[in-house]
Amino acid sequence: MNENQHPKQGPNSPGSSDQTITVKIQTAQGEFVRDFDKNQTIQDIIQAVKAHFNFSADGTYELRLKGSSDDPFMPQRPIVSYGLKDGAVLVFTDLGKAA
């Protein structure tokens, strides 16, 4: 699925709305909106952002809910485990590759 597809509204994905979530990801390169299957992992979101903005493959990144000071999302966890609401705004930060 590319970022322009919206399976919740797509004719070939009836009943999929419970399984997908739309998130907006803010980065220093710009914003990115995309639907994800809730069973995908946080790493899938990170990978999608990296691919979309052509971030370095071996950089150090974190993803967190905007405004949250909790620990960043753990890449291996499924999206659904964080209980994100549809339309959630996430912040993707490039921490800079350790030199």
Add this chain to the structure above:
Amino acid sequence: MSVIPAISIATIRQELQACEEDAEQFGWVISSIDENDLSFTVRITSPIDEEVYILYFKFDNYPELPPLLDFIDPVSGEMGIRRAYPLTKDGNFFHTHPIICHPCSRKSYGGFSGVHADWNLTGWKNNAYTGSLQTVQAVLQAINARIVYKTYYHGRMQKN
């Protein structure tokens, strides 16, 4: 090689505009631009221990050269001392030299701290370690994360 100061100033002004939302969210206090020194400062307060960090951002010859990044002690006003720097749990980004150890920081290079005499100032954006830290916003976000989030922040580099 040198960049006309007006070009550097215009570039920085534009890039600072992109920082407005972050500044509001995290309480950054960004000074006005010193057009003679070609610099500005950003005051970041850690919500974890209320320690204040003042980042000095000098941008002569920017964006051809990376900025000169340093921290100013909020009490004594001294620059480039350990007491002015935060410490991070995730490696040497805040190197105890003390420098910000990354290609986006001019002090990392030979001729400055010399920690990375193997890096070239010109073409700094092509350094494999630079990543996306090529704009003011990206640089400030990487620094800010290590000051405001307990995941990374480890207090002041030197207490006294």
